[in-house]
Amino acid sequence: MSIDTSKVATTTSGAVSSKPTKVGAVATWADERLGLGTAMKKNLRKVFPDHWSFMLGEVALWSFVVLLLTGVFLTLWFHPSMAEVAYQGSYDQFRGVEMSDAMASTMHISFDVRGGLLMRQMHHWAAMLFIAAMMVHLLRVYFTGAYRKPREINWVIGSLLLLLGTLEGFTGYSLPDDLLSGTGIRAADGFMKSIPVVGTYLSFFLFGGEFPGESIIPRLYTIHVLLIPGVLLALIAAHMLLLVSHKHTQWPGPGRTENNVVGYPLMPVYMAKAGGFFFIVFGVTALMGGLLGINPIWKYGPYDPTKITAGLQPDWYMGWPDGALRIMPGIESHIGGYTIAWNVFLPIIVLPGVMFTILMLLPFLESWITGDKREHHLLERPRNAPTRTAVMVSLMTFYGLMWAAGGNDLIAIHFDLSINQITYFMRVLVFVGPAIAFYITRRWCISLQRHDNAVLTHGRETGVINRSPEGGYSEKHEAVSAERAYTLTSRPRDEVYSIAADKDANGVQRPTGRLSGLRERLSLLWFADNVQKPTQEEYDEGQEHLAHADHDDHAELGSKH
Numbered sequence: 001m002s003i004d005t006s007k008v009a010t011t012t013s014g015a016v017s018s019k020p021t022k023v024g025a026v027a028t029w030a031d032e033r034l035g036l037g038t039a040m041k042k043n044l045r046k047v048f049p050d051h052w053s054f055m056l057g058e059v060a061l062w063s064f065v066v067l068l069l070t071g072v073f074l075t076l077w078f079h080p081s082m083a084e085v086a087y088q089g090s091y092d093q094f095r096g097v098e099m100s101d102a103m104a105s106t107m108h109i110s111f112d113v114r115g116g117l118l119m120r121q122m123h124h125w126a127a128m129l130f131i132a133a134m135m136v137h138l139l140r141v142y143f144t145g146a147y148r149k150p151r152e153i154n155w156v157i158g159s160l161l162l163l164l165g166t167l168e169g170f171t172g173y174s175l176p177d178d179l180l181s182g183t184g185i186r187a188a189d190g191f192m193k194s195i196p197v198v199g200t201y202l203s204f205f206l207f208g209g210e211f212p213g214e215s216i217i218p219r220l221y222t223i224h225v226l227l228i229p230g231v232l233l234a235l236i237a238a239h240m241l242l243l244v245s246h247k248h249t250q251w252p253g254p255g256r257t258e259n260n261v262v263g264y265p266l267m268p269v270y271m272a273k274a275g276g277f278f279f280i281v282f283g284v285t286a287l288m289g290g291l292l293g294i295n296p297i298w299k300y301g302p303y304d305p306t307k308i309t310a311g312l313q314p315d316w317y318m319g320w321p322d323g324a325l326r327i328m329p330g331i332e333s334h335i336g337g338y339t340i341a342w343n344v345f346l347p348i349i350v351l352p353g354v355m356f357t358i359l360m361l362l363p364f365l366e367s368w369i370t371g372d373k374r375e376h377h378l379l380e381r382p383r384n385a386p387t388r389t390a391v392m393v394s395l396m397t398f399y400g401l402m403w404a405a406g407g408n409d410l411i412a413i414h415f416d417l418s419i420n421q422i423t424y425f426m427r428v429l430v431f432v433g434p435a436i437a438f439y440i441t442r443r444w445c446i447s448l449q450r451h452d453n454a455v456l457t458h459g460r461e462t463g464v465i466n467r468s469p470e471g472g473y474s475e476k477h478e479a480v481s482a483e484r485a486y487t488l489t490s491r492p493r494d495e496v497y498s499i500a501a502d503k504d505a506n507g508v509q510r511p512t513g514r515l516s517g518l519r520e521r522l523s524l525l526w527f528a529d530n531v532q533k534p535t536q537e538e539y540d541e542g543q544e545h546l547a548h549a550d551h552d553d554h555a556e557l558g559s560k561h
Helices: 022-034 036-044 052-075 101-111 116-143 152-174 179-193 199-207 216-246 266-291 316-327 342-370 386-405 408-414 419-458 482-489 516-527 536-560
Strands: 084-086 098-100 332-335 338-341 460-467 473-478
Touching (some): 036 266, 052 116, 052 266, 098 101, 101 116, 116 152, 116 386, 316 408, 316 419, 338 342, 386 516
C-alpha cells in the first residue's frame, strides 16, 4: 500500500493559529511589554494542599471583600458630619427631631435608599464574620504549629490584622452617631483620658477640643474608610505573598514531607474553588443581612450626652475588655494633685496591649524555649504538643471569662442573681480558670498520645468479642493501616534543651547567656510527661503480637469447625 508522503507533516514545531484571536493578541502585546506571562506561569501552577481547615482563612478574606463592596455602596449616601439637622425622612417617629447629619443620612440609607438597609446589615454582619474568621483561623494556625519557622513574621502580620480589624469595627459602628455608638465614643474618651500624663492631650487631639466637639465623626470616617483599610490591604497582600513564598503547610501523610507539597494546582482547581467559595460567603452574608436585624439605630435614637441605653453592650469582639473593666476593683492614685484611674487604665489600655504582645511573641518564645530552629512545613496534631495546646486553651479561657464578665448585668437579670456576687466570683475565676484549663488540657493531650501509641502497637478496637475455652472474654484488636500508622508516627521526638548539649559543629561548648538556666528549666517543663512515639522495636513487637493473636483466632475458629 503506497503512502502519499506529500501529505505527511515533517515539522516538529507546535501548531500555530493563522488568525490569533483578539484576546490572544492583547495578551501577547501585554506579555511582550510587561513580562506577566513568564512571571505568572509558575505561580499559577503552584500546588496547594487540600483540607477543610484551610478554608477558615478564606472566610476571613472573602468577608473582607464583602466589607469593601458594601462599604463602597454606603459611602455614596453617608454624610460624615456632626452638623445639626431636623430629620424629614420616612420614619415618622423621628420626623422633626434634631440630630446630626451623620445620623440623618444613616436613617436615609436605612429607610429611603433602595437596598440600603440590606447593605448596612450585610456590612455589619460581614465585619462580625471577618473578625470571627480571623480568630478561628489564628487558632487553627496556632494549634497545628503552622506559625513556626519560617512563618513567624506571617503570624505577627495575622495578629496585627486581628488588632486592626477590631479597631476598624469600633470606628465603623461609631459612625451613625446614635445613642449606642455615641455612648461608646464617650467611653473611648474616658479610656484615653485615663492614660497618665498624655491622656488628656490625646483626647483633645482626637476630638478637636472638649468632648464631643464637631470633628470626631469626620475623623473616625477618614480612619474607617481610608487609613485602616489601606493598612489592612497592605498587610493582607503581604500575608498572601509570604504564604506563596513559604509554600503552604500540609498535614502529615504518605508521600508528604517537609520538602514537598501534595495537592492541586492554583489554576484551575483552586481558582475555581475560591471563586465558588466567595459566592457562598457572599450569599450567607446576604441571607444574614436580609433576615437577621442588627444595629437598629431607630430604636436607640440620636446621641444625647444626658442619656444612655439600658443594657448597653458593644459588638462581641469588644466584650472582653469591657468585662475586664466591669470586674476591676476601683483603684485610684493621687500623685501631685493628679488622679490616676488604675481601674480604667489597666483593664482597657494595659491589658489589651499585653494580650496582643503575648500573642505576637508566642512563636518566638516557643522557639527560644525548645531551641527548635528547624523549618517546619508539616502540621502537628494539637495532642502532640500538649504544652503549646494548653497555653492557648488557658488564654482562650481567660478571654471567654472576661467576655462573660462583660454581660454581668444581663446575667444577673436573667438568672436573678446578685451582680456583686457575680463580680466577686469572676474576679477569682479569671485567675483560677485559666490554670485549671491549662492542667486539664495538657493531661488530656498526654492521654491522647498514650492512646495513639496503644493503637499503633496493640491495634485498634474492633468491637468483636472472643470467648476463650476457659470462659474468659477478650476484644479482638486489628492493626491499623499502613497509611494511618505513617500519619501517627510522622512527628519528631521531643528534644529537651540542655546547656551541656549546646555545642557547635566542632563540639565546642557555646557561651551561655544569663537566661540559659531559665531556658533549660522551661524546656524541661515544656516537654515534661510528653509521650514519645514508639520505637521501631516496640512497633515491630506489637505487630508480631497482633499477627500471633490473629493466627490463634483463626486456628481456634478452624478447630471449632
